[in-house]
Amino acid sequence: MTDAMGVFAEIEAAAAALSGSAEALEARLVRPEPPESLAMIGNDRYLSVMCRRIFRAGLTHRLVDARWPAFEIAFDEFEPARVAAFTDDDLKRLATDETLIRHRKKLNAVRENAIVMQTLIDEFGTFGVWLADWEVDETIDLWLELKARFVQLGGQSGPRFLRMIGKDTFLLTDWVKQAMTYWGVADDKLHTKAGMAAAQARFLDWHEETERPLCQLSQILAFSISKL
Template sequence: MTAFAPILAAAVARAGDEAALRADLKQPEPPEGLAMVGDDRYLSLMTRRIFRAGLQHRMVDARWPAFEAAFAGFDLDQTSALDDADIKRLTQDESLIRHPRKLAAVRSNAIAMQAIREEFGSFGVWLARWPEDEIVDLWFELNQRFSQLGGNSGPAFLRMAGKDTFLLTDWVTAGLRQWQAHPGPFKSKTAQREVQAIFNDWAAETDEPLSLLSQILSRSIGELD
């Protein structure tokens, strides 16, 4: 097993000191905080992540008030009730990013989120209850249940939402290779579960959340994930 202590030491050395390193790290939200967030806010955040993929984040964020208006504040019931004519109308709205599949995904994802709400009370409760030591299974579940959340989009959405997760960015995967923790490749479910086990060991060693371990790993050789 690759110990995390030398990884932390390298990241501290690059930052100058540990205080400077930790000042740049984004902490996850506690489960009770995740559970209190409204479903409409999670649908909005999920949609923003989907539209950010492959585009400049600033451009997407600048248009977000128009998205909020177009989807009734991302209310699940109103968004899930949109019909095909409504979606087609949105693809012609110049205030939005007119990507037909991504716009259609908003309705599909509202319906998927409704199903989780019916079973667990809210999407936030479902998210909060998911154990972090099985976080890659949550990645797979998001990909299966929701549209346009494959690849890194599901984990990136979780990070945006504050759910504790590591990411498999270029810097993180390079760090895993450089520190001889995992040789890659990293796209298969088997490899991702192997990386989960590595991060679980590091969490046990350090008592740090997965997201901080991921950020420190990336900072040990390059930039934040």
């Protein structure tokens, strides 16, 4: 494994070349929300995005997104306290609603996650305040906390939820993993807790070196290798 420091300039140059130019690469990169903005996002939007990510897992994103207005109506605009109060009969009724995606476990997860989110709201005031308080060097810990607290937020679902809502995080997608192996900055054990911690250390080094957010660093990695 090569020293990660100093390598990222080469990685970024390769990503820019494959994107067509440095400007084209820059246009492809996402920008995270600052902590103060995360703290102001409504609890209902956090629950909606979390549940949309869960339904996207294993399904075409377009299919889920096209149905989401119906989900907003069915789940009372995803207000956590109201959704947490849904009865078993409510969920059984929704499981037969043809305007929704009738996946019983995922539908049940909406209520379960609303209950968990409401406990955090009761303790911290809002879910956004709880989320905004996590620092970049606690990224893996946040992933594990989401997995432990919420239903169906394991694997890549927790990190992808964070990316969707604007919380800065790197991703360990197949392309990112392949790129890290290609550039010699990670071994092949990124699926383990130790491997994830090692990856986080690399990203934190690059974060300090480049002053780029974690989300852009993982994107640049993914864009640095040919997908042909």
